[in-house]
Amino acid sequence: MHRRKRIIALAAAFVLFVSPVCSGSRVMASSLEDKKQDALNQIKEIKADINSVKDKISDLKSSKSSLQNYITELDQQAAQLDSQLTELSEAIDVKNGEIEETKEALDRAIDTVNTQYEAMKKRIQYMYENGDYSYLNLLLEASSMSDLLNRAEFASQMVDYDRKMLVNFQEAKQVVEDTKAQLEQEQAELEGMQEEVTEQKEAVDLLIDTKTQEIAEYQQKIANAEAEADDYAQQLDEQEKLLEKIENQIAAEAAKKAQELEASGGVVSASGFMWPCPSSHRITSYFGPRSQPTAGASTNHKGIDIGAASGSTIVASADGVVTTATYSSSAGNYIVISHGGGISTVYMHCSSLYVSVGTKVSQGQSIAAVGSTGYSTGPHLHFGVIKNGTYVNPLDYVS
Numbered sequence: 001m002h003r004r005k006r007i008i009a010l011a012a013a014f015v016l017f018v019s020p021v022c023s024g025s026r027v028m029a030s031s032l033e034d035k036k037q038d039a040l041n042q043i044k045e046i047k048a049d050i051n052s053v054k055d056k057i058s059d060l061k062s063s064k065s066s067l068q069n070y071i072t073e074l075d076q077q078a079a080q081l082d083s084q085l086t087e088l089s090e091a092i093d094v095k096n097g098e099i100e101e102t103k104e105a106l107d108r109a110i111d112t113v114n115t116q117y118e119a120m121k122k123r124i125q126y127m128y129e130n131g132d133y134s135y136l137n138l139l140l141e142a143s144s145m146s147d148l149l150n151r152a153e154f155a156s157q158m159v160d161y162d163r164k165m166l167v168n169f170q171e172a173k174q175v176v177e178d179t180k181a182q183l184e185q186e187q188a189e190l191e192g193m194q195e196e197v198t199e200q201k202e203a204v205d206l207l208i209d210t211k212t213q214e215i216a217e218y219q220q221k222i223a224n225a226e227a228e229a230d231d232y233a234q235q236l237d238e239q240e241k242l243l244e245k246i247e248n249q250i251a252a253e254a255a256k257k258a259q260e261l262e263a264s265g266g267v268v269s270a271s272g273f274m275w276p277c278p279s280s281h282r283i284t285s286y287f288g289p290r291s292q293p294t295a296g297a298s299t300n301h302k303g304i305d306i307g308a309a310s311g312s313t314i315v316a317s318a319d320g321v322v323t324t325a326t327y328s329s330s331a332g333n334y335i336v337i338s339h340g341g342g343i344s345t346v347y348m349h350c351s352s353l354y355v356s357v358g359t360k361v362s363q364g365q366s367i368a369a370v371g372s373t374g375y376s377t378g379p380h381l382h383f384g385v386i387k388n389g390t391y392v393n394p395l396d397y398v399s
Contacts, residue, residue: 041329046235053229057222064218067211074208081201088194095190099183106176109169248389254346255389257323258338273317273339273397274363276347277370277381280308284380287393302391303346303384310351310379312370316361317345317383317398325356331382332373337361345394346384349376 275281285305316337323344324336333350351371361367372379385394 046232050229050232053225053232057225057229060218060222060225064215064222067215067218071208071211071215074204074211078201078204078208081197081204084197085194085201088190088197092187092190092194095183095187099180099187102176102180102183106173106180109172109176248391251344251386251391252389254323254336254338254344254386255342258340258342258344261321261323261338262340272363273345274315275398276314276317276345276383277306277308277312278315279312280306282307287395303348303382304394306381306383308370308379308381310369310371312379312381313366314347314350314368314370314381316363316365316367318363320345320361322355322357322359322361322367325353325359328374330375332371332376333368334374334382335367336386337367342388343397344386346382346386348382348384349373349380351379 283304284307285301287301287304289301318337318339320337320339322335323338324334327333331348333353334346334348335350335353335355336344336346338344347368349371350368351373352369353367354369355361355367370379370381383394383398385392385397
């Protein structure tokens with residue numbers, strides 16, 4: 001919508017620009033200045049929009065970069081959590097193996113002891129049921145007293161053996177059960193840790209997905225802002241072209257005034273030109289294409305900028321007649337002097353003007369003071385030369 005309004009304004013300004021002017025030359029100059037000022041205001045507004053969009057793009061890219069750095073950190077955390085999960089899984093597998101081996105050992109011990117226990121029970125049962133008879137048999141069947149004692153000792157040892165085996169079995173079973181309980185507790189702890197790390201990993205992965213989506217959104221915003229900046233750049237180009245036409249028309253108007261003065265005999269043709277700022281010969285910007293020194297300033301410089309202290313004297317570069325002495329927001333206080341031969345000189349950004357339209361001036365005469373009015377980065381004199389309605393390099397006339 002803004003772009004459409006600006007294009008309509010541009011077209012309207014151009015129509016006015018090319019329309020015939022039926023009033024006097026002073027009205028024509030004022031009309032051209034108004035058109036130029038409108039174009040400059042449009043350029044200033046567009047450039048402000050461009051700077052705003054550039055700042056927006058910069059902020060978006062900074063936010064995107066911060067998100068990318070954050071995601072990098074999250075990726076590192078996720079990698080660490082993955083490593084922890086792998087280690088925990090391996091530890092759980094080892095622990096499960098140990099538990100399985102312990103269970104097998106316990107089962108084998110129980111089987112062995114159960115076998116021994118069954119045999120012991122049978123012996124005890126047999127001895128209990130046939131205790132007296134057995135001892136009698138031992139006594140009767142013994143071939144000697146020594147054989148009897150041996151048989152009695154053997155029976156006693158069998159009883160002791162069974163008793164010891166029962167105690168050993170109980171102790172071994174307790175050790176295996178304690179070990180199994182300890183391993184199961186360690187396994188439960190590892191599984192708890194695994195579950196906790198898994199939850200952390202899922203949270204980090206979710207955060208990474210969220211931030212990645214935000215980066216995609218920032219990228220889209222950056223693309224939209226860059227498209228907006230391109231649109232503004234196109235508008236700026238259109239406005240600068242319009243400004244170029246208006247400035248050329250001002251130059252043409254200056255040439256027309258100069259011709260009228262020459263026709264009426266009001267201008268003495270100048271034979272040479274002098275430096276317009278006696279206190280300074282320091283050129284800060286030359287004629288022709290340049291980067292924009294300040295918002296609203298031209299990128300196709302129509303003259304030279306001479307850096308000087310505010311209030312420094314500006315003199316007429318040659319004899320002539322003042323055809324313009326006025327103010328505009330772009331040129332500030334400025335003067336145009338016609339010198340004859342289709343040549344006029346321009347003095348811009350003055351702090352004050354000492355002459356008015358129609359004043360005849362002599363070469364070297366004080367006409368204004370250096371200032372920083374209009375679009376300016378600091379005190380200086382913008383000095384231009386117009387030849388037959390076209391701006392030319394002032395250094396072809398002064399040195």
